[in-house]
Amino acid sequence: MFGDLMGMMDKLKETQEKVAATKKRLDTVMVDEQSNDGLLKVTLTANRTIKNIEVDESLLQDKEQLEDYLILTINKAIEKATAINEAELAAVAKEGMPNIPGMDGLFGK
Template sequence: MFGDIMGMMGKLKETQQKVEATKKRLDTVLVDEKSSDGLLEVTLTANRTIRSITIDDSLLTDKEQLEDYLVLVLNKAIEKATTINEAELGAVAKEGMPNIPGLDMFK
């Protein structure tokens, strides 16, 4: 019995290390998103950290328009980054789940 528990604990610790390594790797995965007319471009990491924002000079004359562009493009980029993040971390977590009867709903 204790061997099973120790084995599960070891597997959980290994999975936790893999999750941390995956999070670090996701800092290097970049997600680019542009407005439909190309006047605004943002780059985020898959961990949803903004790396860059490029704004065309024509948007600098209309504050409200620029704000709208930022909201739309950032939300699209965050959605893409979240999808990548959840898929990557979910795969690692699923792989590391111990085989516990009754908890196969996670597999």
């Protein structure tokens, strides 16, 4: 019994290390998004840290328009980054979960 428990604890620790490594790797995965007309471009990491914003000169003439572009484009980029982040972390967690009776299908298969 204790051998099984120790094995599960080792597996849990290994999974935690893989999750930490995946989070670190996601800092290097870049997500690019732009407005429909290409006047605003945003780059962020899969961990949702903004790395770059490019604004076309024409947007600098209208503060409200620029604000709208920023909100829409950044939100779309965050949605993409979140999807990547969640998929990667779920894959690591699913891979590392010990086989516990009654827990089949909890993380999808």
